[in-house]
Amino acid sequence: MSILTENWEERLKEQGYRITKSRRTVLEVLEASPIRLTPEEIYRRARRRHRKLGLVTVYRTLALLEKLNLVQRVHTEAGCRSLTAVRLDKGHHHHLVCRTCGYVEEFPDCALGSVLRKLQARTGFAIESHHLEVVGRCPKCQ
Amino acid sequence: MSILTENWEERLKEQGYRITKSRRTVLEVLEASPIRLTPEEIYRRARRRHRKLGLVTVYRTLALLEKLNLVQRVHTEAGCRSLTAVRLDKGHHHHLVCRTCGYVEEFPDCALGSVLRKLQARTGFAIESHHLEVVGRCPKCQ
DNA sequence: CTATAACTGAAAATTTTTTTCAATAAGGAG
DNA sequence: CTCCTTATTGAAAAAAATTTTCAGTTATAG
Ligand SMILES: [Zn+2]
Ligand SMILES: [Zn+2]
Ligand SMILES: [Zn+2]
Ligand SMILES: [Zn+2]
Numbered sequence: 001m002s003i004l005t006e007n008w009e010e011r012l013k014e015q016g017y018r019i020t021k022s023r024r025t026v027l028e029v030l031e032a033s034p035i036r037l038t039p040e041e042i043y044r045r046a047r048r049r050h051r052k053l054g055l056v057t058v059y060r061t062l063a064l065l066e067k068l069n070l071v072q073r074v075h076t077e078a079g080c081r082s083l084t085a086v087r088l089d090k091g092h093h094h095h096l097v098c099r100t101c102g103y104v105e106e107f108p109d110c111a112l113g114s115v116l117r118k119l120q121a122r123t124g125f126a127i128e129s130h131h132l133e134v135v136g137r138c139p140k141c142q
Numbered sequence: 143m144s145i146l147t148e149n150w151e152e153r154l155k156e157q158g159y160r161i162t163k164s165r166r167t168v169l170e171v172l173e174a175s176p177i178r179l180t181p182e183e184i185y186r187r188a189r190r191r192h193r194k195l196g197l198v199t200v201y202r203t204l205a206l207l208e209k210l211n212l213v214q215r216v217h218t219e220a221g222c223r224s225l226t227a228v229r230l231d232k233g234h235h236h237h238l239v240c241r242t243c244g245y246v247e248e249f250p251d252c253a254l255g256s257v258l259r260k261l262q263a264r265t266g267f268a269i270e271s272h273h274l275e276v277v278g279r280c281p282k283c284q
Numbered sequence: 285c286t287a288t289a290a291c292t293g294a295a296a297a298t299t300t301t302t303t304t305c306a307a308t309a310a311g312g313a314g
Numbered sequence: 315c316t317c318c319t320t321a322t323t324g325a326a327a328a329a330a331a332t333t334t335t336c337a338g339t340t341a342t343a344g
Contacts, residue, residue: 016290017290017291018289018290018291018340018341018342019341019342020290020291020292020340020341021340022291022292023291039331039332040331052292052293053292053293054292054293054294055293055332056292056293056294056332056333056334057291057292057293059331059332059333060291060292060333073219075217075222075273077215079222080217080221080222081331096261096265096267096269098267099270105265105267107261107265109257109260109261110257111253111254111256111257112253112254112274114253115251115252115253116276118251119238119249119251119276120278123238123247123249123280123281124280124281125238125240125247125276125278125279125280125281126278126279126284127238127276127277127278128241128277128278128279129276129277129278130274130275130276130277131217131273131274131275131277132254132272132273132274132275133272133273133274134258134261134267134269134271134272135269135270135271135272135273136262136267136268136269136270136271137267137268137270138265138266138267139265139266139267142268158321159321159322160309160310160311160320160321160322161310161311162309162310162321162322162323163309164322164323165322181300181301182299182300194323194324195323195324196323196324196325197301197324198301198302198303198323198324198325199322199323199324201300201301201302202302202322202323223300
């Protein structure tokens, strides 16, 4: 069992949510996929394991998982509909995404600390979070 | 006349596009707004100046302006529908966005060069671009 | 096992975006 | 300036994406 599955049930339970077949299946699909997936794609894959699953439930589940930070949206010029499982269970990280095949790799390096501090001082903003996404072509797609 | 309006006509003409009332109005609306706007919001504001404008044209114009890099999408957890004018006409920059009111400020600092080079070496990706967005609360909204 | 409240699927509704197509208007040629 | 060509536009319709509703189902505490 992976880092994610060790923890996601706990995280749901902590917050009073139930562990259901739909949630388990959606999460398994995302976890098993090296590439980002749209709700529709998740639905198609998940139905292979859970026939009666409805697309609505996929949407609802994704919203929940996103709220609990178990799943994250991948933003691209082409649209921001697809999602990816959060693999490093703890700690700050960002995504490196392949423009061609959608392969997602997490990376922990984030040299933004001092830049953000300066930015905060200069602008008067109370900086709360940041989102970084790096786009390129993976070794296979070059 | 602002930096933007000095240049956008040229950029369109260079590429063989025409300067139309719709395009002018959409751009003026975005340029005049300190906050990010959705296509719908742009449409409502633009219609005050250009009565017969259609929402379809707003969509089409935004797609074009985005392609020409005169306008940029703002990504947030709540959705990625809104846009903002690109104010620094040249050079690499990112956005600082207020979570509450949507105020957008551009900033040129980007300390990612070396991080990205290392990332490229380590992962084998051919890195092509990156997107950074910093979220917080602006001075007014704190 | 039972009670109960969370969860689900199907259908419908809503929202967002794109396509189609006839009418209009920008901009170059004269 | 006027004419011509072709890009552009608006309205309506279609398509796509997402959310709501609601009655039936199921997870889980006790
Ligand atoms: Zn986005
Ligand atoms: Zn790839
Ligand atoms: Zn603000
Ligand atoms: Zn940068």
